Amino acid sequence: MSGRGVDDFAGKTVLVTGASSGIGRAAAVLLGRRGASVIVAARREAQARETVRAVEEAGGEAWFHPADIASQASLDALFAAIEARYSRLDGALNNAGTEGDPAPLPDMAVEEFDRVISTNVRGTWLCLRHELRIMRAQGQGAIVNTASIAGVVGFPGASAYTASKHAIVGMTRSASLDVAALGVRVNCLCPGGTSTEMSERWVSRVPGGEATVAQGVPMKRFGRAEELAAAAVFMLSDAAAYMTGSILTMDGGSTTS
Numbered sequence: 001m002s003g004r005g006v007d008d009f010a011g012k013t014v015l016v017t018g019a020s021s022g023i024g025r026a027a028a029v030l031l032g033r034r035g036a037s038v039i040v041a042a043r044r045e046a047q048a049r050e051t052v053r054a055v056e057e058a059g060g061e062a063w064f065h066p067a068d069i070a071s072q073a074s075l076d077a078l079f080a081a082i083e084a085r086y087s088r089l090d091g092a093l094n095n096a097g098t099e100g101d102p103a104p105l106p107d108m109a110v111e112e113f114d115r116v117i118s119t120n121v122r123g124t125w126l127c128l129r130h131e132l133r134i135m136r137a138q139g140q141g142a143i144v145n146t147a148s149i150a151g152v153v154g155f156p157g158a159s160a161y162t163a164s165k166h167a168i169v170g171m172t173r174s175a176s177l178d179v180a181a182l183g184v185r186v187n188c189l190c191p192g193g194t195s196t197e198m199s200e201r202w203v204s205r206v207p208g209g210e211a212t213v214a215q216g217v218p219m220k221r222f223g224r225a226e227e228l229a230a231a232a233v234f235m236l237s238d239a240a241a242y243m244t245g246s247i248l249t250m251d252g253g254s255t256t257s
Contacts, residue, residue: 008237010035013086017069017127018096020047022196023146025054026229027093032060034233037086041067041078042096069096069123070115079130089134091236094127095146097164099198102157102205113160120164121171128175132184140183142236145172149192149251165190169247176245185244187235192251194223218253 014031018024020042028038032055040055040062042048048064055062065081068074082089100116103109124145135141150158151165172188179186193213206213214221231250234240249255 007035008239009091012090013037013039013082013088014091014093014236015039015041015082015089015131016093016095017041017067018146019051020044021051022198023191023194023225023228023232024093024095025051026225027095027232028062029054029058029060030226030229030233031091031236032056032062033058034060036060036091038062039082039086040064043068067096069094069127070119072126075123075126075130079134083134088138089131090141092127092131092141092143093146093232093236094124094131094143095232096123097146099201100158100161104157105159108160116160116164117167120161121167124168125171128171128186132175132179132186135184136179136182142185142240143175143187144232144235145186145188146232147172147188147190147247149190149249149255151188151190152247152249153255172247173245180244185235185240187240187243187245188247189228189232189235190247190249190251191228192223192249192254193217194225194228196225216254217251218256221252223250223252 009031014036016024016028019028019040028040028051032038038055040048040051052062052064065078067078097120101112131143145168147168148165150162151169154162169188172186176186210222
């Protein structure tokens with residue numbers, strides 16, 4: 001057990017969706033280490049319970065609740081359980097999402113477009129709707145939405161994914177203005193290539209995999225989940241108290257040109 005270290009989230013309850021792996025898991029562990037009570041929300045129960053164990057091994061407290069952000073009923077149940085158990089919500093990292101199957105726009109099935117948009121856009125919107133209602137009533141809170149550099153630039157073969165991430169960026173900006181005067185902050189993290197399960201599926205289609213793709217990154221490497229998680233936790237923390245409606249890109253320099 002490494003201990004908590006800085007307890008700047010002590011007494012706070014923070015939700016992390018998509019917490020079964022990658023950036024979500026790393027953020028949950030960091031939040032727990034820094035004193036938060038972490039709500040671990042994900043579809044995959046076995047992996048999510050591994051996250052709970054990792055948080056506890058880091059000296060934190062975590063509670064798992066199943067959640068599928070593509071399902072309104074699932075999210076209604078999640079937030080009802082949060083309010084019943086904690087009576088408040090101080091922070092949320094809306095990290096769950098899907099990358100979709102790549103295809104040029106004219107060849108993409110309508111059903112695939114609908115699936116990606118429903119999960120990434122509608123799912124994030126439903127989470128925000130619940131979170132903002134709770135935080136508005138309590139007069140404080142911080143939210144971070146995970147988008148992607150596909151939220152600020154385009155990629156071939158990824159029209160649905162790119163559209164969904166652009167939508168999350170726009171949704172973040174609009175939502176932040178809805179609650180800026182009410183003590184609630186909403187920001188957005190746009191990761192570039194990061195060594196996660198999702199990225200592994202993506203780069204597996206490229207000869208040479210991550211090592212080849214990383215050569216196109218100015219820093220010549222992919223990010224680590226822990227690096228992206230640290231940025232998300234910063235935006236959730238009081239250190240970012242004057243930050244709202246911001247879009248933070250972490251991509252090793254990929255979108256600088």
